[in-house]
Amino acid sequence: MRRIGTPPRIAALTLASALLAAGALAGAATPASAQTxxxxxxxxxxxxxxxxxxxxxxxxxxxxxxxxxxxxxxxxxxxxxxxxxxxxxxxxxxxxxxxxxxxxxxxxxxxxxxxxxxxxxxxxxxxxxxxxxxxxxxxxxxxxxxxxxxxxxxxxxxxxxxxxxxxxxxxxxxxxxxxxxxxxxxxxxxxxxxxxxxxxxxQGAIFERPPRPDGLRVVSTTPTSVTLAWEGYSWWFPVYGYDVYLDSGHAGLVTEKQVTLTGLTPDKQHRAKVVSRDTIGVRSATSQGLIFTLPPA
CATH class of the missing domain: 2.60.40 (Immunoglobulin-like)
Structure with a gap:
């Protein structure tokens, strides 16, 4: 019997099953935010x-x-x-x-x-x-x-x-x-x-998932690239990698807490976010967005 006042928990394996059905464990990426x-x-x-x-x-x-x-x-x-x-x-x-x-x-x-x-x-x-x-x-x-x-x-x-x-x-x-x-x-x-x-x-539920990355920051920029870094944390299962999003599009999956994005347009404003993923495919909530502007060419 569930105790009165105890919020329901969404367990990691339940989330992993849903992600597997959606193709997440096969490498598919979910959006970093809801529809605008x-x-x-x-x-x-x-x-x-x-x-x-x-x-x-x-x-x-x-x-x-x-x-x-x-x-x-x-x-x-x-x-x-x-x-x-x-x-x-x-x-x-x-x-x-x-x-x-x-x-x-x-x-x-x-x-x-x-x-x-x-x-x-x-x-x-x-x-x-x-x-x-x-x-x-x-x-x-x-x-x-x-x-x-x-x-x-x-x-x-x-x-x-x-x-x-x-x-x-x-x-x-x-x-x-x-x-x-x-x-x-x-x-x-x-x-x-x-x-x-x-x-x-x-919602009153407790979502059992990896901690979200934080401390997202710009390390360096050129007119056509940016290097980003952040802090990441493990939980019950080791961290498998980090999904990086640029302007709501999936930019890639990396295993380090740093990424360099290339081929960008000079003199343009962007927003980046990061989601951590553990070894069974459970994803964290999305990091706080980081807004940055590349220098002109």
């Missing part, structure tokens, strides 16, 4: 460059997929929520004859609130802007990558993530690198607009 969710936000922005402007932003969330089912987490484990921005029509604010460039010293901050069984909490996601060239005829979208601070959903149930105001700090440059100063924008949306980015389910 997105919401379009129409903002009115007050800027330091002049009159208010209208700005359309697609907010794309990478919700955790670490429980038994999509967009779910175990209540006792941290939840990592990635979020990306696709900002449209910044040209009227920034462009000058000859065009301007935005680099990673341009930033954004997105306010949000999370509502669940334990009430409502507020949070903020910081972003770095991906290198972008804007002219009067091209470069209509500016993209930025970020993440919310680690969340804990300790009470089982559904938690909804809602998008709020947006702040931008943009530092445009000329083609020769000359700074054009700083443009700030404070943006708010119509309260009647749909602002739900997605929902996460917190």
């Amino acid at each position: 969710t997105a919401v379009r936000m129409d903002y009115t922005c007050t800027t330091s460059a002049g009159p208010a402007v209208q700005l359309t932003v697609w907010v794309v969330g990478g919700l955790p997929d670490d429980g038994a089912g999509p967009n779910s987490v175990a209540r006792h484990e941290p939840a990592f929520i990635d979020v990306d921005l696709d900002l449209r029509e910044l040209r009227p604010v920034l462009t000058i004859p000859g065009g301007v460039r935005l680099d990673t010293d341009s930033t954004a901050v997105l306010d949000a609130h999370i509502t669940g069984p334990d009430g409502t909490r507020t949070t903020q996601a910081p972003f770095t802007i991906s290198p972008t060239w804007l002219t009067t005829t091209q470069g209509t979208a500016v993209r930025a990558a970020g993440a919310f601070p680690v969340q804990y959903f300790s009470t089982p149930g559904e938690y909804s993530l809602h998008v709020d105001d947006l702040a931008l700090t943009l530092r445009p440059k000329r083609a020769d690198g000359t700074s054009l100063g700083t443009v700030t924008a404070s943006c708010s949306h119509d309260p009647a607009q749909t602002d739900l980015l997605g929902t996460v389910t917190s």
